[in-house]
Amino acid sequence: MPTKKLKIKNIVFVIAIITISGILVFYMATNNSQTNSNSANQALVGQTLSPELYQQISNVNYSTISLVGSGTALHFNHISGDQIIDTKKPVVLYVGANYCPYCAAERWALVVALSKFGTFSNLSYMLSSPTDVYPNTPTISFHGATFTSKYIDFQSVELQDRSGSTLETITPEQQNVFSTYGQNGAIPFVDIANQYVFTGSQFMPSTLVGLSWGQIGTKINDPNSDIAKGVDCAANIIISDICKSTNYNPTDVCSQSFVKPDS
Secondary structure: OHHHHHHHHHHHHHHHHHHHHHHHHHHHHHHHHHHHHHHHHHHHOOOEOOHHHHHHHHOOOHHHHHHHOOOOOOOOEEOOOOOOOOOOOOEEEEEEOOOOHHHHHHHHHHHHHHOOOOEEEOOEEEEOOOOOOOOOOEEEEOOOOEEEOOOOEEEEEEOEOOOOOEOOOOOHHHHHHHHHHOOOOOOOEEEEOOOEEEEOOOOOHHHOOOOOHHHHHHHOOOOOOHHHHHHHHHHHHHHHHHHHHOOOOOHHHHOOOOOOOOO
């Protein structure tokens, strides 16, 4: 009997060792995978967005945007201000910074929405600060980018880089809008023709954390994904508010069923 008990104990011990080894191997593989993914993400920071990713973001189907609706995304505040920035077209002004995780989330929605009214060039890969909340949130930077549209002017100010150093300088006109309609310098700040304003991100950055840009691009046009329910729901609201400021032009965008007048 003692011999049998000893054998059973040895078998249990061996099984325990194998189980622990398996867990360790799985943990190390997962950790290495995450490290490699983070390294790959870091290598892309500051580089121009790939044509494939830009196509995925800029060509989100109207059917997807309609299906997700506005969901739980936060709405802009409707105000009645005169446009301060002197241009012939409605101005969409964004003020943010590359380190900011909430700016990181809001930029995705802005690119989806604004791409329905015009074309971006030279957008770049960016990660939010590694030391802030929601560290290394994958995003797109407007620094160095241009936007061309017949219907609106888009002006962006990325105040600081990932490390918090000064990156771009806000103009007096932009500062006037930011100070008048913003919340004590909080970012991100978005103003649509001084008719609709929002400070903060319309959805939580946690939706994006831990993903690559490619994963986000793949899921952004899937109405059942959490990405679409965050990014596209926010874009739904932005598109609607821009349409109201452009007198519902262009018609192919502003005639979509999800674009509704203010109640």
